[in-house]
Amino acid sequence: MKSLFENESHSEVLGRINKLNESSKGLWGKMEVGQMLFHCQFPLNLALGRYEMKKPNPIMKLLFKSFKKGMYDDKLWKQNLPTAKPFIVVDKKDFKIEKEILVTAINDFHNQKSKTHWDPHPAFGEFTPEQWGKMQYKHLDHHLRQFGV
Known part of the structure; x- marks a missing residue:
């Protein structure tokens, strides 16, 4: 999987976002394009320490793992x-x-590519920096494919 920490993947994601417009329609799901852009901010902001997610109960945490x-x-x-x-x-x-x-959140995350220690994810636990970069790319890629870019 590509990583949002890679310069090429970072540029690719930004280029794909720039292909979207206000009338872009999803190929699946219920979100409108503005809602999708808002939704994609959550995992980035969580990783950057700008959003706090309630920790799941032990049973759900085991399921998430x-x-x-x-x-x-x-x-x-x-x-x-x-x-x-x-x-x-x-x-x-x-x-x-x-x-x-x-775009600001994507750039802020990408600029953390030399960071060696990340706080654990509240639901999934510890990730290596490489896993954080791949996870962020994978989520963005999923939703950009949802909107055909």
Whole structure:
């Protein structure tokens, strides 16, 4: 899996985001493009320490750990996977504003590529820096494919 820490992958993601516009339609799922851009900010902000997610109960944490490798491996995520409750977006979002905020978060995350220690994910636990980069790329790629870019 590519990593958002790689310069080429970082540029690729930004280029794909720039292909989106206010009338871009999803090929699956319920989100409008502005909602998708807002949704994609959550994992980046969580990694950057700008968003706090409630820790799951022990049973859910065990369940999340069983899916951990799927967060960063080379297998593409399937369409219409359920979204974690804290990341569901129902309100209409402004495309231009959310695009700008997402691009800033992507750049901020990419600029942390030399960081050697990351706080554990509240649901999945410890990730290596390499796994963090792959996970962020994989999530963005999933939603950019959702919108055909």
